[in-house]
Amino acid sequence: MKTHDVKVFGYGEFAREIVYQVNESYRSVSVYTLDEVSAEEVRKVGSEVHLFDLGDNWDEFKEISMEETLFICALDDDASNVFLAISLRDQFPDSRIIGIASTHEHASKLRLAGVHKVISKLQATADILIEVLEKPVVTHVVQDILDEETALKTMQMVIEKGCILIGQKLDIIAYEAQESVIILAVVDSKMDTYFVFTARGYRHQLEEGDILVIIGYDEELETFKRSVT
Amino acid sequence: MSEESHHSSSYRERYVGAFSRLVVWFAYFLETWAFYQKVKKFFYNLLENQNYPYKRYFDVFMMVLIFSSVFILIREVRHTVNDFWALFNDYIISVVFLVEYLLRFWVISDSSAIIIQQYEKDELLQRKFRLGRAIVKTLAAKWQFMTSLSAIIDLLAIMPFFHELRLLRLFILFRVFKIFRYTQNMQYFGKILSHKKFELLTLLTFASIVVFVSSILIYVMEANNPNSPINSLFDAFYWSIVTISTVGYGDVTPITQEGQSVAVLVIIAGVAVLSFATSIVVTAFTERMEEIRENKMLSDIRKLKHFYLICGYGEVAKQIASKLHRKGRNVVVLDTDETRIAAAKENKLYALAMDPAALSTYQSIGVDLSQQASAVLLLRDSDVLNVYTALTIRHMTQTVKLLSILHDKGNRRKLHLSGVHNIVYAQEVVGILSREYSGKPIAFETMNLLRAENSSTDMIEIVVDDLIASRVKHVSDLGTRKHRLVLIGISKIDEEAFLFNPKNDVEIHQGDILVVVGEISMLSEFRLHIHKQRKSS
Numbered sequence: 001m002k003t004h005d006v007k008v009f010g011y012g013e014f015a016r017e018i019v020y021q022v023n024e025s026y027r028s029v030s031v032y033t034l035d036e037v038s039a040e041e042v043r044k045v046g047s048e049v050h051l052f053d054l055g056d057n058w059d060e061f062k063e064i065s066m067e068e069t070l071f072i073c074a075l076d077d078d079a080s081n082v083f084l085a086i087s088l089r090d091q092f093p094d095s096r097i098i099g100i101a102s103t104h105e106h107a108s109k110l111r112l113a114g115v116h117k118v119i120s121k122l123q124a125t126a127d128i129l130i131e132v133l134e135k136p137v138v139t140h141v142v143q144d145i146l147d148e149e150t151a152l153k154t155m156q157m158v159i160e161k162g163c164i165l166i167g168q169k170l171d172i173i174a175y176e177a178q179e180s181v182i183i184l185a186v187v188d189s190k191m192d193t194y195f196v197f198t199a200r201g202y203r204h205q206l207e208e209g210d211i212l213v214i215i216g217y218d219e220e221l222e223t224f225k226r227s228v229t
Numbered sequence: 230m231s232e233e234s235h236h237s238s239s240y241r242e243r244y245v246g247a248f249s250r251l252v253v254w255f256a257y258f259l260e261t262w263a264f265y266q267k268v269k270k271f272f273y274n275l276l277e278n279q280n281y282p283y284k285r286y287f288d289v290f291m292m293v294l295i296f297s298s299v300f301i302l303i304r305e306v307r308h309t310v311n312d313f314w315a316l317f318n319d320y321i322i323s324v325v326f327l328v329e330y331l332l333r334f335w336v337i338s339d340s341s342a343i344i345i346q347q348y349e350k351d352e353l354l355q356r357k358f359r360l361g362r363a364i365v366k367t368l369a370a371k372w373q374f375m376t377s378l379s380a381i382i383d384l385l386a387i388m389p390f391f392h393e394l395r396l397l398r399l400f401i402l403f404r405v406f407k408i409f410r411y412t413q414n415m416q417y418f419g420k421i422l423s424h425k426k427f428e429l430l431t432l433l434t435f436a437s438i439v440v441f442v443s444s445i446l447i448y449v450m451e452a453n454n455p456n457s458p459i460n461s462l463f464d465a466f467y468w469s470i471v472t473i474s475t476v477g478y479g480d481v482t483p484i485t486q487e488g489q490s491v492a493v494l495v496i497i498a499g500v501a502v503l504s505f506a507t508s509i510v511v512t513a514f515t516e517r518m519e520e521i522r523e524n525k526m527l528s529d530i531r532k533l534k535h536f537y538l539i540c541g542y543g544e545v546a547k548q549i550a551s552k553l554h555r556k557g558r559n560v561v562v563l564d565t566d567e568t569r570i571a572a573a574k575e576n577k578l579y580a581l582a583m584d585p586a587a588l589s590t591y592q593s594i595g596v597d598l599s600q601q602a603s604a605v606l607l608l609r610d611s612d613v614l615n616v617y618t619a620l621t622i623r624h625m626t627q628t629v630k631l632l633s634i635l636h637d638k639g640n641r642r643k644l645h646l647s648g649v650h651n652i653v654y655a656q657e658v659v660g661i662l663s664r665e666y667s668g669k670p671i672a673f674e675t676m677n678l679l680r681a682e683n684s685s686t687d688m689i690e691i692v693v694d695d696l697i698a699s700r701v702k703h704v705s706d707l708g709t710r711k712h713r714l715v716l717i718g719i720s721k722i723d724e725e726a727f728l729f730n731p732k733n734d735v736e737i738h739q740g741d742i743l744v745v746v747g748e749i750s751m752l753s754e755f756r757l758h759i760h761k762q763r764k765s766s
Contacts, residue, residue, distance in 0.1 A: 013656050021660035125658055130553065154676065195686055195746075216730070
């Protein structure tokens with residue numbers, strides 16, 4: 001489920017920043033705008049742009065692989081954004097969608113429309129400000145982890161067939177790996193998350209298909225991955 | 230003869246001049262004597278400054294003295310009070326009150342400043358220093374204090390000191406009135422009623438006229454009747470007061486038809502007076518209710534040891550304030566918009582409809598941002614307003630932490646220049662979150678889950694204090710694994726760097742900050758453990 005293509009709907013001030021942030025990370029980033037003025041703006045920054053309307057003609061998307069594509073609904077108008085999300089969910093039930101919400105109400109409507117991940121503008125801003133106030137060092141660490149420029153990263157590693165970790169207890173693996181990386185959690189096939197430090201996480205035995213969430217420096221993460229597969 | 234008179238006048242002038250110079254010198258001496266000023270300021274704060282933290286203890290102490298005094302008076306009516314309590318009441322309490330009165334007399338005005346002001350004014354106008362005028366001004370300031378109602382009550386409360394005069398013992402009751410001085414609510418009550426002085430005086434005049442006229446009328450109608458209980462002008466006055474107040478004991482009643490007619494009029498007037506009086510008091514309270522609440526809020530804010538100041542109460546501010554409030558933090562909100570402030574008040578926040586960018590706002594609130602504010606959040610509707618507010622805060626203090634939201638990317642540097650430490654650009658935050666989620670959704674959700682508000686897990690910071698530093702020397706001494714915790718890293722104070730996933734032999738020093746993740750219950754236990762554990766060898 002590796003994302004290669006990102007399709008951003010809208011080109012308001014939030015969508016612009018999303019395009020800027022994801023541009024370098026994916027094979028292709030396309031912007032879909034409702035009007036020619038916004039489309040012209042996108043062309044000026046050199047990104048791929050398409051005009052679209054909120055009708056039911058989605059033929060253009062019929063051929064694309066939903067496994068490799070991520071839709072980001074970032075239209076400025078809340079109602080249009082929800083309508084877009086529900087249209088995408090209706091046409092492409094397997095698609096992965098992120099919705100950008102301006103208010104609580106908008107966020108809950110986007111969830112009802114079938115969006116996988118809702119990012120609330122207000123909530124995200126408020127959370128980051130509170131974390132800066134209450135836990136400045138934690139904020140710094142999390143920002144370092146999220147920042148593409150720094151070497152500290154999070155990695156999600158799928159336990160594939162033949163991996164030497166299968167059948168081992170999470171606690172033991174985490175302790176042994178501690179010299180180089182920090183194994184934080186495991187997500188099982190039912191998408192339940194077990195943190196390594198909780199009672200259930202402590203006893204969890206790794207199976208094929210489990211996903212390990214690991215924090216570490218680029219090089220050490222790669223070394224760890226190579227050593228267990 | 231004329232030469233003699235000339236000599237004597239010249240001598241007098243010389244003496245007066247020397248005395249004036251001495252007075253001025255002494256005034257300057259007192260004004261520049263730091264110890265004297267410090268002591269005077271201390272007593273002023275203790276007696277007069279409602280915002281002085283120790284004043285409340287002094288007020289409670291004085292109230293205890295007042296109640297003990299009244300209790301002893303009541304006890305004395307039917308019982309014998311032992312010598313100690315009698316002495317305590319007659320001398321000790323009275324002496325305390327006397328000292329308090331004299332201290333108030335001293336601190337209420339600055340006589341040396343008045344003399345210096347007069348001297349400098351005369352010097353400026355190149356005329357002879359008028360000592361007499363300066364003395365009159367200083368005495369006038371003291372006289373103003375002495376003739377104030379509260380000072381008169383204070384003085385009367387000292388009277389029981391002369392306990393040989395039996396009548397003066399009743400002056401103990403004046404001590405009860407002193408309670409007004411020490412309870413702020415009573416002072417509010419007085420202030421509120423003073424705003425309706427005119428209406429109350431009008432009503433009182435009306436009631437007095439009714440009492441006066443009805444007393445005379447009832448006396449004229451009833452006094453000559455041998456069966457009537459109203460035989461004197463005092464009886465008539467007593468009856469009028471009892472009737473107009475709608476109390477009506479019934480011990481004195483008119484028996485003639487004329488007298489009863491007067492009674493009907495007085496009863497009607499009584500009902501009217503009582504209704505008007507009630508309505509005036511209720512209106513006064515209704516009109517001033519907002520002011521009372523605001524004063525109470527200001528007083529509460531001044532007493533806060535730490536608070537977050539939020540400037541602007543828009544949507545982001547609402548979220549932040551509500552989260553901080555839930556965490557038990559004190560939040561003070563300032564916004565010029567009354568509607569927003571009303572919303573903040575509904576959310577049980579300290580909220581004031583004042584301009585966060587005006588210096589006068591902070592002066593009228595009476596807070597010291599450098600001491601009381603943990604941080605100031607600039608969440609106003611534009612970068613222009615946030616920069617302006619940041620500069621206002623910086624004008625007052627350089628130390629307080631400033632955080633701001635950014636509306637236009639191009640203004641980031643301006644906010645930095647105005648002294649803001651942390652700038653959050655919502656669009657950028659959303660962009661980064663979208664990128665992270667699209668690339669590593671599971672890792673992203675795990676990090677979110679870890680730090681979520683209602684989660685049983687958390688990522689916390691533990692500052693290594695002297696106690697921890699004396700007990701824990703290396704990472705291996707922490708025992709994080711034993712507590713089922715994960716040490717993400719250490720922010721090293723000496724290297725000003727973050728050490729991710731430190732090895733067991735890394736040294737821990739005072740001031741370092743440990744970043745630890747785990748279950749909340751285990752984290753609390755760990756905090757206690759590292760403070761209590763035995764010193765490592």
